[in-house]
Amino acid sequence: MGLEQARIINLPKIGDPRGNLTFIEGQKHIPFEIKRVYYLYDVPGGESRGGHAHYKLEQLVIAASGSFDMILDDGKQKQRFHLNRSYYGLYIPKMLWREMDNFSSSSVCLVLASMMYDESDYIRNYDEFIRVVNGHG
Ligand code: T46
Numbered sequence: 001m002g003l004e005q006a007r008i009i010n011l012p013k014i015g016d017p018r019g020n021l022t023f024i025e026g027q028k029h030i031p032f033e034i035k036r037v038y039y040l041y042d043v044p045g046g047e048s049r050g051g052h053a054h055y056k057l058e059q060l061v062i063a064a065s066g067s068f069d070m071i072l073d074d075g076k077q078k079q080r081f082h083l084n085r086s087y088y089g090l091y092i093p094k095m096l097w098r099e100m101d102n103f104s105s106s107s108v109c110l111v112l113a114s115m116m117y118d119e120s121d122y123i124r125n126y127d128e129f130i131r132v133v134n135g136h137g
Contacts, residue, residue, distance in 0.1 A: 003074045005093040006081075009060065013087040022087045024060070024112065030091060032058045032114035039064065040100075040109040048101040053123040055132075058114040060089040066107025073097040075133035083109075097129050 011029060014021040026034040040049060050070075061070060067084035074096055081090050082102075089112075092098065100109070115121065123129045131137045 003072055003077055003079055003096065005091075006072050006079070006096060007091050008081065009089040009091050011062075011087045011089050020086070024089065026112075030060045030089065030112065034112045035115050036113040036117065038111050038113070040111075041107075043068075043103040043107060043109075045103070045105060047103065048099055050098040050100045051124070051126075053097045053129045053132075054094055054121050055123065056094050056115060057121050058094055059092045060112040061092060062086065062089050062110040062112075064108040064110040066104035067102070068100055068104065068107050068109060069102040071099045071101070073099075075130050095133065097123075097126065 009030060011022045011024055014023075024030060024034075026032060043049065061083065063083035064086055067082065070081045070083060070090055070092075072079050072081065072092065083090055103109075123132060128137065
């Protein structure tokens, strides 16, 4: 899996004078079944998160409120995505190193995940990530 599989998915948006509504159905709008939902909030200004990769996990990441940046790295190249719309979802396939920064105040990072939480799915050391990507892990 490389960076070329990562992409912004334009999610359905039902516009309404009462407020907008966006919905997501697993394997219809995103290429996996949703097994877990979590969200990051109250992130202090200037803070960063992430700093790991996943062997198998696929995710869709949404700036449900506010904005932040996601930097994805496949061991060869890096790409920075700025997420600032509630109807944009960043699809992250397995085996990409990720860092998150540039959180705006009151931002909420909503994540839909293809697997239950499993610490053994994490690679938290960048050198090890590079070894695994190059087939030496
Ligand atoms: C990612 C970015 C976007 C759990 O117990 N259950 C969970 O479902 C999660 C996600 C985390 N945790 C525990 C494990 C750690 O002790 O919460 C602590 C922090 O988790 P993590 O290091 O994964 O946090 P982030 O913000 O660095 O990364 C998270 C996701 O885990 C990760 O997959 O891509 O958000």
